[in-house]
Amino acid sequence: xxxxxxxxxxxxxxxxxxxxxxxxxxxxxxxxxxxxxxxxxxxxxxxxxxxxxxxxxxxxxxxxxxxxxxxxxxxxxxxxxxxxxxxxxxxxxxxxxxxxxxxxxxxxxxxxxxxxxxxxxxxxxxxxxxxxxxxxxxxxxxxxxxxxxxxxxxxxxxxxxxxxxxxxxxxxxxxxxxxxxxxxxxxxxxxxxxxxxxxxxxxxxxxxxxxxxxxxxxxxxxxxxxxxxxxxxxxxxxxxxxxxxxxxxxxxxxxxxxxxxxxxxxxxxxxxxxxxxxxxxxxxxxxxxxxxxxxxxxxxxxxxxxxxxxxxxxxxxxxxxxxxxxxxxxxxxxxxxxxxxxxxxxxxxxxxxxxxxxxxxxxxxxxxxxxxxxxxxxxxxxxxxxxxxxxxxxxxxxxxxxxxxxxxxxxxxxxxxxxx
RNA sequence: GGGGGCGUGGUCUAGUGGUUAGGACGCCGGCCUUUCAAGCCGGAGAACGCGGGUUCGAUCCCCGCCGCCCCUACCA
Numbered sequence: 001x002x003x004x005x006x007x008x009x010x011x012x013x014x015x016x017x018x019x020x021x022x023x024x025x026x027x028x029x030x031x032x033x034x035x036x037x038x039x040x041x042x043x044x045x046x047x048x049x050x051x052x053x054x055x056x057x058x059x060x061x062x063x064x065x066x067x068x069x070x071x072x073x074x075x076x077x078x079x080x081x082x083x084x085x086x087x088x089x090x091x092x093x094x095x096x097x098x099x100x101x102x103x104x105x106x107x108x109x110x111x112x113x114x115x116x117x118x119x120x121x122x123x124x125x126x127x128x129x130x131x132x133x134x135x136x137x138x139x140x141x142x143x144x145x146x147x148x149x150x151x152x153x154x155x156x157x158x159x160x161x162x163x164x165x166x167x168x169x170x171x172x173x174x175x176x177x178x179x180x181x182x183x184x185x186x187x188x189x190x191x192x193x194x195x196x197x198x199x200x201x202x203x204x205x206x207x208x209x210x211x212x213x214x215x216x217x218x219x220x221x222x223x224x225x226x227x228x229x230x231x232x233x234x235x236x237x238x239x240x241x242x243x244x245x246x247x248x249x250x251x252x253x254x255x256x257x258x259x260x261x262x263x264x265x266x267x268x269x270x271x272x273x274x275x276x277x278x279x280x281x282x283x284x285x286x287x288x289x290x291x292x293x294x295x296x297x298x299x300x301x302x303x304x305x306x307x308x309x310x311x312x313x314x315x316x317x318x319x320x321x322x323x324x325x326x327x328x329x330x331x332x333x334x335x336x337x338x339x340x341x342x343x344x345x346x347x348x349x350x351x352x353x354x355x356x357x358x359x360x361x362x363x364x365x366x367x368x369x370x371x372x373x374x375x376x377x378x379x380x381x382x383x384x385x386x387x388x389x390x391x392x393x394x395x396x397x398x399x400x401x402x403x404x405x406x407x408x409x410x411x412x413x414x415x416x417x418x419x420x
Numbered sequence: 421g422g423g424g425g426c427g428u429g430g431u432c433u434a435g436u437g438g439u440u441a442g443g444a445c446g447c448c449g450g451c452c453u454u455u456c457a458a459g460c461c462g463g464a465g466a467a468c469g470c471g472g473g474u475u476c477g478a479u480c481c482c483c484g485c486c487g488c489c490c491c492u493a494c495c496a
Contacts, residue, residue: 012496047495077496103494121425130423130492138494145496169424169491192426193489230432230444237434238443257433260489264431267445277458307457317456335455363453370454378454385455393456 005037006159009063009070010077010149012044013055016210017062019263020164020194023228027191028162029068030229030251040156041073046148051078062211066221067244075156077148084143087151087181088136096180102139106147106177108132114172114179119160119189119253126172134173146170150177158186162253165190165260189253192232193260209265218291218311219268223275227268231261241274273309281305288314296322299403303395318395321403324412325390327419335382335392341420343373344383348413351384357406363398387416 009025011017017025032039041063045051060074088104091097097106113127136147143151153161153174168190175185209217214224222244229247230240233256242250276284285301291311304318319325336344350365370380381397388409394400401409 010496014496044496050495101494124424126423132492134492135494140494142494144494149496164490165425166490167496170496172424173491190425195489197431227432232432234433234443236443240433240444259426259428261433262431264445267432270445273458306459309457313457331455367453376454381454391455395457396453397455398453 004159005032005035006040006157007031007037007162008040008042008153008156008158009068010042010044010152010163011059012047012050013052013059014047014050015055015058016212017059018210019214019228019231021059022062022066022068022211022224023194023231024162024164024191025063025068026066026225026228027233027251027253027256029070030248031160031162031253032071033248034251037159038071039069040075040158041070042075042077042152042156043073044077044145044148046077046081046143046145058212065215066211066225068225072156075152077152080148080152080155081142083155084137084148084151085141088141088143088147091136091177091180094180097136098133100133100135103135104137105133106136106173106180108134108176114175116168116171116175116185116188118168119187120192120256121168121190121258124168124171131172131176136177146173147177150174150181153186154178154181154183160187160189162189162191165193189256192257194231195260195262197262209263214268216312218313219272220275220311223268223272226275227271231263232257240271269309276308276310277306279305287311294322300395303399303403307395317393320389320391320394321400327386327416328391331386331390331392335386336420338379340379340383341417343369343375343380344387344413344417346373347380347384348410348417351401351406351413352410354406357402359398359402362401366398383416384413387413 007028009028011021011025029039031037043051043056043059045056056074063070088097091106092099092104095107097104099105108131109128111128113125116124116126118124134146136144138144152158171188171190178185211224225244225247226242229242229251233251235242235250235255279287281298281302284305285298288301288311289295289297292315300318300321301314304314307317308314346369347366350369351362354361354365366380366384367377370377373380382392384401385394385397386392388394388400388404404412
């Protein structure tokens with residue numbers, strides 16, 4: 001009656017949602033949003049051994065975090081056992097399926113073939129001769145995957161099935177079930193799989209970052225969406241950054257790649273850094289304060305923002321601005337040699353005389369000292385950096401010193417000098 | 421074994437019967453407030469899996485091969 005698109009994301013709750021599943025969810029969501037359709041969420045929990053409520057909650061949580069909101073569901077597949085049973089009974093009574101050692105098998109024609117018209121791969125033909133009569137119900141009567149999927153997609157009015165390529169080989173079975181039920185199949189689109197760096201399909205076994213791991217490591221949902229969208233899809237020769245609106249507008253299944261892709265966290269990090277820098281300082285501050293559980297981070301955030309790639313990096317990079325830290329031995333060994341202590345003494349003297357204690361004055365003083373002692377900038381700045389931060393990495397040195405204040409800066413330098 | 425899918429630099433991708441095969445990450449070098457990061461500039465890195473064909477001409481068309489992956493469960 002209506003031509004509106006209805007897509008579904010149907011994860012099996014056997015573990016956390018990993019990036020492959022997240023990408024499938026994203027593509028479904030983009031199809032729905034881009035065509036004014038409905039995004040249905042269905043939990044395929046018919047494997048009672050492995051499906052747990054905790055896993056279901058994890059998946060919902062991951063989707064919420066990614067801001068991939070569903071319009072319908074979550075439907076529980078196991079709750080639809082009655083419907084599956086009806087379909088099985090009907091197939092048996094109509095002679096389309098038969099009992100075999102307690103289980104029920106679908107009759108697959110010996111001749112002919114089933115053609116799947118895939119939006120991404122074109123027509124894919126499967127000869128019936130290669131498909132044996134397969135089991136659709138266990139001997140305890142419970143439905144098997146292919147039966148449940150076919151019936152659910154049919155009942156839920158799914159118009160487009162967008163899922164991983166690992167399901168392509170099972171598609172003719174589902175089409176056959178649908179045909180036996182007298183129904184037409186939906187349109188299919190099988191996405192290329194995401195592989196681990198070992199070339200195998202991504203699974204829970206892999207280092208495979210789950211969505212919550214990405215969140216814990218400080219990635220932003222928008223960056224993850226942008227990155228994931230590009231894993232298997234490209235718009236043109238140069239565009240890399242897409243707002244979510246642009247994604248919705250430009251995404252299309254026919255531009256999805258056919259070859260499997262490998263998740264590259266390095267690139268995600270880079271992209272996340274770009275998103276992080278786009279954030280208003282107040283927003284970034286709020287996120288970090290919530291994450292770290294303390295307030296008053298704004299000044300530190302302001303000078304650290306341009307050096308972070310993930311939220312997780314903030315504290316190691318800028319925590320010294322809020323509290324003293326242990327000295328990093330390796331940094332010490334690298335920096336405090338060849339007269340560095342003497343230069344630090346000189347730097348302390350120079351800083352002690354800075355008034356007002358603000359960034360321009362601090363910079364002038366330290367640069368003046370560099371001139372005076374005829375050293376390379378780093379030979380003066382690094383000891384100071386080590387003294388105030390405990391390490392060799394920090395936000396800009398002048399900003400950092402200014403933020404710390406004169407008293408604290410001098411105190412830290414003294415403490416460092418006392419160690420020499 | 422059978423069936424199916426896929427094959428552009430390390431990775432993600434753009435691309436067309438005739439292009440110096442484009443972009444991005446990463447990598448190397450330079451600049452910059454040293455380090456790290458960002459930014460900017462420059463660089464290395466792909467004979468477009470291999471072999472045949474079709475064609476005046478193939479990365480893009482056809483065939484074969486090889487490789488990888490998926491399915492082939494009373495898992496999903």
